Amino acid sequence: GNIRQSLGRLLEQQEVQLITTALIYLDLIASTFRIVLQGKANFTEDENHRPDEGSESIHWLIRSFTSFTLFFFMIEIASLIFAFGTRCFWHLGYVADIIIIMLCLSSELTSSESKAIRLLGFLRIWRFARLVSTTLDMAQDQHNATKSCLQEAQQHGEKLRAKVSFLEERNMNEIEHRKEVEKMLQGYKEEVEMLGEALKIAAFDVAGAAIKDFQQKGHVSPLDHEDDEFFDGIDEDRANKDKTTPVITN
Incomplete structure (x- = not known):
């Protein structure tokens, strides 16, 4: 169940495969030296010389x-069989590993002087090929992920x-619209000021004309003498400001 799945994932990890591959090639090197030393020891015995302690x-x-x-290697193969069951026997590489390990174990148990059988470990080179392929696949996946992230960032x-x-364009439009509104408001303000001046002038003209009309017809103003002097002062001031303004008469 879960234990088998966890063990299978552990055995398939790149780090575990790297350790196994390294041990395979170190075993090949050690087995080669062992065969050479064994041959040297046999030659020394034939010459009736005692092997030195360093060689031993x-x-x-x-x-x-x-x-x-x-x-x-025996522990690894047993773990693979436990984790993957009969599927291991459908994998040619694992089948070759099982056969080679069994032959090496048999050679060790029988105390055979010939250890050349250990050199069959060279046939397990498929482990190195799989490790390289896995590394390349991981690098490609990382490259694709980086490329995808870059494309998303560009988008x-x-x-x-x-x-x-869009915001800059809208801001420019708002600025232009604000300028137009300010210009329009300034025009309205000038028109209002002009209208106020015109109304003020018209009011002075009407007041002056009314006073003179009362005076010409001999009507007595309901105002007292002080008020008459006040209106006369207004009329004089208006006449001094604008002598060219015509007097409206009925």
């Missing part, structure tokens, strides 16, 4: 390392530029 120590280290790698930038252009 190196041989022991290499044998320990190859035993560790074999144990690791967003184009939308922002279009929005800015």
Whole structure:
């Protein structure tokens, strides 16, 4: 169930595959040195020479390392079979791994002097090919994701530029409209001022004409003498300001 799925995902991770591939090639190198040292030891025995302690120590280290790698490969194969079940046997690479590991284990258990069987690990090169393919696929996926993000950013930038252009155009239109309104209001203001001046002039003219009309007809103004002097003063001031203004008479 969930344990198998989690284990399968763990075994398929790139880091685990990288470690396994590195151990495969290190095992090949160690097995090659082990075969060379074994041949050298056999030659020394034939010559009735005792092997030096340094060679024996190196041989022991290499044998320990190859035993560790074999144990690791057995654990990995058992984990793959547990995680994926019979699907492992439909994968040619895993089938080759199982056969090679079983042959190497048999060689170790029988204490065979010939360890050349360990060199069959070279056939597991498909692991390296899969690792390279996986790395390239991941790089391609990252490239596609970056390209997609870049395209989205460009589209967003184009939308922002279009929005800015629209706002600038609308702002210019509002400025032009405001100028037209201000110009119109200024015209209205001037017209109102002119109308006020005209009304003021007309009021002075009407007042002056009415006073003179009363005086010519001999009507007595209902105002007292002080008021008559006031209106006479207004008439004199108006006459001084605009001597060319005609007097309206009935």
